[in-house]
Amino acid sequence: MSKSINVRTPSGDYEVLIGSNLLENYNFKWLVQNRQVLVVKDSMVPNEILENLNMSLANSEARQIEVLEIETSEKTKSFEGLMPIFEALNTNKFNRDCLLIGLGGGITTDMVGFVAASYLRGVDLIQIPTTLLSQVDAAIGGKTGINFSGSKNNIGAFYQPKLVLMDTETLKSLSEQDFIDGVAEIIKHSLIADQKLFANLENIFLNNKELSDEDLIQIIYESSLIKAFIVSNDEKEKGDRALLNFGHTFGHAFEAIQSLEGFSHGQAVGLGMICASNLSFLLEKISLEELEKIKNLIKSVGLPDELPENFNMEDFSEAMSRDKKILDKKLRFITLRGLGSAEITEDPPEDLVLKSINL
Ligand SMILES: NC(=O)c1ccc[n+]([C@@H]2O[C@H](COP(=O)([O-])OP(=O)(O)OC[C@H]3O[C@@H](n4cnc5c(N)ncnc54)[C@H](O)[C@@H]3O)[C@@H](O)[C@H]2O)c1
Incomplete structure (x- = not known):
């Protein structure tokens, strides 16, 4: 069983797909074929979830798949916390046609969204929220950003993803x-x-x-x-x-x-x-x-x-x-x-x- 929502915004429309075992079954070809893909994963997301995603990406003929694991907290939701993501893109010579995937809770999707909005002035983004809060809230609507100088979410951008996938399997490991x-x-x-x-x-x-x-x-x-x-x-x-x-x-x-x-x-x-x-x-x-x-x-x-x-x-x-x-x-x-x-x-x-x- 899966359900779909079409989000329409002036900056673009996209699908939000909600279901169980979505990651191992989704055909990403229309988005990833021949493209460089960076998956940014919250370290708390179980590896099996990443393995399922990687398999689907590989089957969808991505040109290159890189994975970066990050530790998340409101402290690392910062300029310093973004650096490894920009470095991974830069070191791997990712071009404007690359695709970023945020795999984690609201901290991850906010940070990866902000990188997608700013790397080479904007690259494509898929959000895969893995907490209940990020599924029903953070990953929909295009608000991205980080905390700065003691204030929350005060630096960021409105940037809409191309696709949001909500897999209930990812919620099974939540506290x-x-x-x-x-x-x-x-x-x-x-x-x-x-x-x-x-x-x-x-x-x-x-x-x-x-x-x-x-x-x-x-x-x-x-x-x-x-x-x-x-x-x-x-x-x-x-x-x-x-x-x-x-x-x-x-x-x-x-x-x-x-x-x-x-x-x-x-x-x-x-x-x-x-x-x-x-x-x-x-x-x-x-x-x-x-x-x-x-x-x-x-x-x-x-x-x-x-x-x-x-x-x-x-x-x-x-x-x-x-x-x-x-x-x-x-x-x-x-x-x-x-x-x-x-x-x-x-x-x-x-x-x-x-x-x-x-x-
Ligand atoms: N952009 C928006 O519109 C918007 C809206 C609401 C909240 N937010 C932001 O979202 C953040 C809060 O989101 P959150 O509650 O998802 O926080 P979070 O990203 O910190 O995740 C909560 C905890 O769950 C862990 N986790 C994530 N996925 C997991 C999984 N599948 N299994 C086990 N553990 C997992 C994380 O490591 C973390 O410890 C805040 O930074 C808030 O500012 C943004």
Whole structure:
């Protein structure tokens, strides 16, 4: 079983293919025949995944296949971290007609995307995201980049791939926390755009259902469809793409404060979504019943629904006011209007914002 999404953007259209055992079966010939190919692989991705990919590439008559393994972290998502990739391209005399493949999580796809955007002013790119978060979020939409001087993703480019392959086999080796972090983004997509997906997630997680490959393919497909639809309409984040930040204004502040070091992105976004839902309730945009449903789902997937003991309100407020979404000193929040619909709320009353942190 596989599902396909056609992402249409002003800079080009491409297919997102979602399925199981895709890498060993995909015919890459239309993209790789007679071309030099560099696969950049996250070292945590199991070797069997790379072997399957290499076999398919070789069968597709690539002229040359090079593989570079990289260690990934938010620290190596940097100019220094890019150097080995540029060096591999340069040393192997890769020309403008070469093809780059990013095989890893969001850090890898962001970095490889940025190299593809800038090497010889742009070469073709295939993204093969191997974490749930990178499948439903990072690898779709063409945002690429690195961290610089203590800020996240502040250097980069919009650059669309030629193809995105999401193979559920790659998710089997993920840690539980990395898997849950991806589910947090899927919940986010359901809340801002798809009540049916929300109900589907409730059915799976409230009933503690074991996820089959088919379930996984279905929720990845529905979630990716939302991201693809939003970025197709707003490639460069001038309008609706901001809705994807639901839970992130609070979430970034949770992530940033020292007292919560060790909090994963998904955990911070999970708490952020509860705060943003509280705010939506206080602004009378969702009912108490809807608020409870959201909290139950977030809790049922293993995300925290309470502030950690070492939470410090002063640090949190400071982190909020540093957040990049402060526009002309206004705080911008994404709030819900019922389940499955969202809007931008600028500068809500401060007392309501503070109240919404009281989980
Ligand atoms: N470009 C965008 O639109 C966008 C959107 C959301 C997030 N991001 C970026 O994505 C990054 C987060 O993505 P992520 O959660 O995938 O992080 P990640 O790339 O750090 O991957 C998470 C962990 O999983 C490991 N891993 C990857 N694939 C694996 C596999 N198949 N088996 C076992 N382990 C594996 C990685 O080594 C890492 O330890 C952040 O840097 C964020 O800024 C970008």
